[in-house]
Amino acid sequence: MQQTYIMLKPDAVKRGLMGKIISRIEDKGFKIVDAKMFTLTQAQLEEHYAHLKDKPFFPEIVSYMTSGPVLGMIVEGADVIAGMRKLMGATKWLEADAGTIRGDFACNTTQNLIHGSDAEETAKAEIKRFFGK
Numbered sequence: 001m002q003q004t005y006i007m008l009k010p011d012a013v014k015r016g017l018m019g020k021i022i023s024r025i026e027d028k029g030f031k032i033v034d035a036k037m038f039t040l041t042q043a044q045l046e047e048h049y050a051h052l053k054d055k056p057f058f059p060e061i062v063s064y065m066t067s068g069p070v071l072g073m074i075v076e077g078a079d080v081i082a083g084m085r086k087l088m089g090a091t092k093w094l095e096a097d098a099g100t101i102r103g104d105f106a107c108n109t110t111q112n113l114i115h116g117s118d119a120e121e122t123a124k125a126e127i128k129r130f131f132g133k
């Protein structure tokens, strides 16, 4: 069965939206097989968002993502990588359709509540990075 790395970002935790977001994941039929709360280190974040390091908004991402704990999860299911990306909605909040997590709960592109791996290779690397397995 396919697995993906999902992370509820600090704004999801601070806004008390963990339960609602987890319900959407479970209601869809995906299974949470591991979970932990932790605060990202700058080093973990720089590795995780290496593809964004040269972007002008990178410092903003760093301060946001290290501002409080996140909930990291391994989520399992058929086609869960693409399925979770659909459930999450587009990165930019104005492009995220209503009915998606970002479309319904976010009105900021940086503080967009949730991370989900975007491909099989990144899912494997992110599960290893954050869960060591």
Ligand code: UDP
Binding pocket: 052, 057, 061, 090, 091, 109, 110, 111, 112, 114, 115, 116, 118
């Ligand atoms: N991000 C941002 N501004 C942008 C693009 C991305 O602040 O123009 C932030 C946002 O929090 C996003 C994260 O950087 O979720 C990672 O960007 P990516 O392109 O990987 O989007 P995602 O895979 O999260 O949809």
Ligand code: MG
Binding pocket: 116, 118
């Ligand atoms: Mg991404």
